[in-house]
Amino acid sequence: MTPQEHDAVEVIATKRDGGRLSGSQIDWVVDAYTRDVVAPEQMSALAMAIVLNGMDREEIARWTDAMIRSGQRMDFSSLSRPTADKHSTGGVGDKITLPLAPLVAACGVAVPQLSGRGLGHTGGTLDKLEAIPGWRADLDNAAMLEQLDEVGAVICAAGTGLAPADKKLYALRDVTGTVESIPLIASSIMSKKIAEGTGSLVLDVKVGSGAFMKDLDDARELARTMVELGRAAGVDTRALLTDMATPLGRTAGNALEVAEAVEVLAGGGPEDVVELTLALAREMLASVGRDDIDPADVLADGRAMDCWRAMISAQGGDPDAPLPHAADIQVVAAEEDGYVARIDAMAVGLAAWRLGAGRSRPGETVQAGAGVELHVGLGDRVRRGQPLMTLHTETPERLPRALAALDDGLELSEQPTPVRDSVILDRIT
Incomplete structure (x- = not known):
């Protein structure tokens, strides 16, 4: 293709006027x-035109493919085991990758989990693991x-x-108000995951105040789009929609979340x-034809913990080394009797970020x-x-400012209120 085939203004104008971009x-x-x-x-102008006028499925698929072809593709065909990966759209207290990867690996499936660092109120998997003395992210x-x-x-x-x-494009969208677009979100996630070369992919699409997608219908549309993109590229792809109105578990912060993940691997941890x-592990195993294995058994008998220690x-990393503890803590106590009716994920995420667990811009140091x-x-x-709750900071x-973020973030009621039966809201295949 020669550079003279198109020009940027022509492409921008096509989408600005509600047209369909050609391949x-x-x-x-x-x-x-x-x-x-x-x-x-x-590109900022084109991204805004896409935000305002959308893309059809064929455009999204071609855009995703073009981004994949901009770089390399990994190849895991030399491995003796099938490969499965998981991607979460991000939330508060989402430490699931930490126990999940060794659990699925202990079931005989290779898990190549390429992860990132956090920005804003959502934590990054690499930031969490870098709280372990000696552990390195770059391989x-x-x-x-x-x-x-x-x-x-x-x-x-x-x-x-x-x-x-x-x-x-991701960095550009972040500073131009063009993040909120299902076509751009789906193609961003799936271009990386397809290029990664995994044989199957399970998506954890978060919904609620602490998630990127606040609305269940929007989350379903995003999940369906990504599942279709993956399957069209030959990757067995499925999705769970999960609740992020409330933080996952009892911790938000790097070393705190590692400790909680280890509790899960040891047979405990929050329900x-x-x-x-376990739900994501079952989906990953089913996607590669290993649904004859119950990951609950592998978690209970210590094989997942053994794999965690070997992976670290x-x-x-030193899996036996003490995790960092912040020097300063503040306990927040109940001002009245009652029942916990709401714990807002966004409020907890913002508080953790303000305490130093997250960053405001790429490259900023976080407190372990x-x-x-x-x-x-x-x-x-x-x-x-x-x-x-207890707030931890150096x-x-x-x-x-962290306490201010928590204003009205935890609500008590005089009478017991219904609580969610499950963190899983829907399944898309």
Whole structure:
């Protein structure tokens, strides 16, 4: 394709006027933007036109494919086991990858989990694991393949060669108000996951105040779009829609969440974290034809913990080392008797972020020990003066703003209120 086939203004105008982008327009603009031929302000205009006018499924599929073709594709065909991956759209207290990857690996499936760092109120898997002394996120492809072959699971940073067009566009959308678009979200996620080379993919699409998707119908549309994109690319793809109105588990923060994940691997941990870990594990195993194995048995007999220890050690971490603890804590106590009726995920996520667990811009340092520890769950009976949560930070001057984020974030009622039966809201296949 020659650069003269299209120009940026023509492509922008097509979508601005509600038109449908042709395959060659999409191929050209994604490639030209990756090579700096299309300027950031031009791609910003096109992204806004997509936000306002949308894309049909054929456009989304072509856009996704163009982003995949902007870089490398990984190949796991040399492995002796089938591969399965999981992707979460992000939430508060979402430490599920940590127990899930070793659990599925202990069931005989290779789990190549390429993860990222957090930004804003949603935590990053790599930030959590970097709280473990010595653990390193960066592996080259050879080391990743070796670890998958020997251990069965790897959680590491994605290389720069995977879908570089998406990396550029993602950063641009973040600062131009063009994040909120199902076509752009779906193509961003799926271009990376398809380029990653996994044989099957299970999506955890979060819904609620602490999630990107607040509305269940929008979340279903996003899940359906991504499932179709994956299957069209030859990747067995399925999705669970899960509740993020309330934080997952009892912790939000890096070292705090690692400790909770280890509790799950040891046979304990909060019910919702265990429920979702097992549900996703069953989907991953079914997607590669291993649904004859019950992951609950593998969790109970210690094989998942053994795999966790091997996975952490293989990446330089010490699974026995004490996790960092923040120097300053503040306990928030109940001001009255009552029943816990609501714990707002966004409020808890913002508080953890303000305490130092998250970052405001890429590259910013996070505090390993910072975060929020909840002492109560939905439906619990509490008494005046009883601890509701503990805030952890290395910088006590952050505490007032964190407390402000929690205003009205936890609600008590005089009478017991119904609580959710399950963290899982729907399943899309």
